[in-house]
Amino acid sequence: MNQVKIGKFIASKRKEQGLTQLQLAEKLGITDRAVSKWETGGSLR
Secondary structure, three states: OOHHHHHHHHHHHHHHOOOOHHHHHHHHOOOHHHHHHHHHOOOOO
């Protein structure tokens, strides 16, 4: 799968919901750094 494309999709859906990375992270029980890595494709190897 294309990491950049997935990251952009995650970011766009988060923004559609009006959530910050921190708010999404809290809902998922993860860190905001993890969300950032997802959105930049840094952790989808």
